[in-house]
Amino acid sequence: MHRRHLLRLLFVGLALPFSGPAHAVQQIISVRGWRSSDRLRLVLDLSGPVKHQTFELAAPQRVIVDLDNTRLNTNLAELPLAHSPIRSVRSGSQEANTRLVFDLNTPVQMTSFLLSPSEGKGHRLVLDFQPRTPSLLADLVVPASPASSGQRDIVVVIDAGHGGKDPGAVGLKGEQEKVVAQAIARLLVKKVNDQRGFRARQVRNGDVFVPLRKRVEVARRYNADMFISVHADAAPRRSASGASVFALSQGGATSTTARWLAERENRVDLLGSQHLLSLKGKDPVLAGVILDMSMTATISTSLDLGKNILSSLQSVAGSHQKRVEQAGFAVLKSPDIPSVLVETGFMSNTGDCKKLVDPRHQQKVANAIFEGLHQHFRTRPPQGTLLAKMKESQSV
Ligand SMILES: [Zn+2]
Known part of the structure; x- marks a missing residue:
């Protein structure tokens, strides 16, 4: 395969299908993670409310999270991903939008929801990754x-x-x-x-x-x-x-x-x-x-x-x-x-x-x-x- 073609494919993999009016651009200020017996939870601390979409892709298995009008302003490298369903995380951006790509070790059920400010914390996007195969969970406990x-x-x-x-x-x-x-x-x-x-x-x-x-x-x-x-x-x-x-x-x-x-x-x-x-x-x-x-x-x-x-x-x-x-x-x-x-x-x-x-x-x-x-x-x-x-x- 030609290198140029490969590069284009890679770009398509991270390209964002967004368009629409530009609202105030928000930021992902930090990302925190916890592992419990049955899931990995990531919390994205945001500067304000954002619109987001999630979807899954196979071969290799991955979960994509797109955030409209949002810039990534933190380092994802320190997330506690060892022994979790996530192998690695990548990010990409196009214009003001951010895409997070989570490469998986095992199929997961992903749930996402937004939390409004409360108890001293600001807007947050919560991502729960729950392995579909319980055997992996047992190893975690x-x-x-x-x-x-x-x-x-x-x-x-x-x-x-x-x-x-x-x-x-x-x-x-x-x-x-x-x-x-x-x-x-x-x-x-x-x-x-x-x-x-x-x-x-x-x-x-x-x-x-x-x-x-x-x-x-x-x-x-x-x-x-x-x-x-x-x-x-x-x-x-x-x-x-x-x-x-x-x-x-x-x-x-x-x-x-x-x-x-x-x-x-x-x-x-x-x-x-x-x-x-x-x-x-x-x-x-x-x-x-x-x-x-x-x-x-x-x-x-x-x-x-x-x-x-x-x-x-x-x-x-x-x-x-x-x-x-x-x-x-x-x-x-x-x-x-x-x-x-x-x-x-x-x-x-x-x-x-x-x-x-x-x-x-x-x-x-x-x-x-x-x-x-x-x-x-x-x-x-x-x-x-x-x-x-x-x-x-x-x-x-
Ligand atoms: Zn109690």
């Missing part, structure tokens, strides 16, 4: 221990509450719930992985925003035996203190605090992009009936699990409620995966908050949560697991 002779590990999916633009509850000195939750979740992951017959998976392993429904989906994808969401919330009454454990209720919440907290946790989803949420495609009546049948059994297991966790947590964190409460937390709505939400204490309580940010206390809390769930699974090991096998051999 905890290395899988090989399941031998059909005695699989009990899979515990651990969800650190909040994250990214959603700090959760904030203490008097600005301590953030999302940081506390992540710290305890990490310690719990280690604790679970150290125990033979158990394996932990994380919903988020970094400071990223994950919509609530997405968190439930992660548990499903890992075939979780249980899902636990770690929080440290706030209450209007500053004297409220101690730990609480919640399971899902199908009807009303068991107390006003439970209802208040559930509303608070669920409201977070409204911060997420509408583009990420989809409630379509299900027959509502049929879906409801199936869900109810499965839910009842799951809630009973969740309550037992919650009871064990609460009783071992009480000595470490004190208790806010003596029994497991039930409320309509969106994050607990897996029809077939026992799910609990643990409020490890109150960020709004001075004493609790001081303890919650202390790594030694965080370790004690993680240990107590683990003891509770370990106790539950020792008594009720799921079929086909190593623990079930061990229990069987003990009773013979």
Whole structure:
């Protein structure tokens, strides 16, 4: 092929099909990236609102993002792309427009949405790259221990509450719930992985925003035996203190605090992009009936699990409620995966908050949560697991 022709082809690859009146030219000021267990998220900080289009091209696989009337005013070279679905990123410009080309390692589902200024941040364009093959995701989290002779590990999916633009509850000195939750979740992951017959998976392993429904989906994808969401919330009454454990209720919440907290946790989803949420495609009546049948059994297991966790947590964190409460937390709505939400204490309580940010206390809390769930699974090991096998051999 002639060199000239090749050059022209290369140019066509980056050429931009834009035309139209020139509006104020905006800038991409910086690009930030995070990797969570299920995706790579890039955030483009913009000087103002922009119009953008995205599309995919094959051979080689790549995602193209075109930004109208926008100049790239930052370096893309330092993005954390190792072990991500993106192999490399290139940029091109024509007149005032910018094209970003993301070369891929694996097919992805790309979602993009714009965020308006909030909480000290300006206009942003968020790009989420989610691999279509879950095997790649598994490599990003905890290395899988090989399941031998059909005695699989009990899979515990651990969800650190909040994250990214959603700090959760904030203490008097600005301590953030999302940081506390992540710290305890990490310690719990280690604790679970150290125990033979158990394996932990994380919903988020970094400071990223994950919509609530997405968190439930992660548990499903890992075939979780249980899902636990770690929080440290706030209450209007500053004297409220101690730990609480919640399971899902199908009807009303068991107390006003439970209802208040559930509303608070669920409201977070409204911060997420509408583009990420989809409630379509299900027959509502049929879906409801199936869900109810499965839910009842799951809630009973969740309550037992919650009871064990609460009783071992009480000595470490004190208790806010003596029994497991039930409320309509969106994050607990897996029809077939026992799910609990643990409020490890109150960020709004001075004493609790001081303890919650202390790594030694965080370790004690993680240990107590683990003891509770370990106790539950020792008594009720799921079929086909190593623990079930061990229990069987003990009773013979
Ligand atoms: Zn929370």
